[in-house]
Amino acid sequence: DVKVTQSSRYLVKRTGEKVFLECVQDMDHENMFWYRQDPGLGLRLIYFSYDVKMKEKGDIPEGYSVSREKKERFSLILESASTNQTSMYLCATQHPNYGYTFGSGTRLTVV
Amino acid sequence: GQNIDQPTEMTATEGAIVQINCTYQTSGFNGLFWYQQHAGEAPTFLSYNVLDGLEEKGRFSSFLSRSKGYSYLLLKELQMKDSASYLCAAPDSNYQLIWGAGTKLIIKP
Numbered sequence: 001d002v003k004v005t006q007s008s009r010y011l012v013k014r015t016g017e018k019v020f021l022e023c024v025q026d027m028d029h030e031n032m033f034w035y036r037q038d039p040g041l042g043l044r045l046i047y048f049s050y051d052v053k054m055k056e057k058g059d060i061p062e063g064y065s066v067s068r069e070k071k072e073r074f075s076l077i078l079e080s081a082s083t084n085q086t087s088m089y090l091c092a093t094q095h096p097n098y099g100y101t102f103g104s105g106t107r108l109t110v111v
Numbered sequence: 112g113q114n115i116d117q118p119t120e121m122t123a124t125e126g127a128i129v130q131i132n133c134t135y136q137t138s139g140f141n142g143l144f145w146y147q148q149h150a151g152e153a154p155t156f157l158s159y160n161v162l163d164g165l166e167e168k169g170r171f172s173s174f175l176s177r178s179k180g181y182s183y184l185l186l187k188e189l190q191m192k193d194s195a196s197y198l199c200a201a202p203d204s205n206y207q208l209i210w211g212a213g214t215k216l217i218i219k220p
Contacts (some may be wrong), residue, residue, distance in 0.1 A: 042213055048207070097142070098142060098144075098208065099144055099159055099208075100200075103153060104153050
């Protein structure tokens, strides 16, 4: 089974802090994604990556950046956390049949 | 454009059957996915349909009609643990999944 590991399940950060959310997969998948999910809004794509050092903006990239230095690791960075970035963050990898496997999610609270 | 539509919320009774519908519009077709998401957790894979017809997997079945752009997820013998959101998704022209907003299923005793 594909395993997608997100480094933290719960995180509390202060406004203005730089926040790193880490995601590691163990199946050599090329495509990786970062979503945020808020009540009533569904999954919203922040950034995705098709290969090492490649990144593409999703639907809501403002206030975020990403890093993919190694194939198995895709990091989401909040350059200066704000309260409106309080959310559930989900990392996913894509299988050859196009389906996704998600990490367990990180619930980030910015105070 | 590309779009996935599903009802926002449904309520059903324990032991009963419920059908959750999904209509989709995508450029090309590369399958239709259903995921289950319990509150506070990540979505998990339920089913993948590429061909028309019904695919059964235990208490859960998924149906696809490509000509109608329509799918449904059928849950039988409902249990309280089936209370969750059910997400419909289909690949777009770049093979990324386009997600429906999810259907919250409430099971009552």
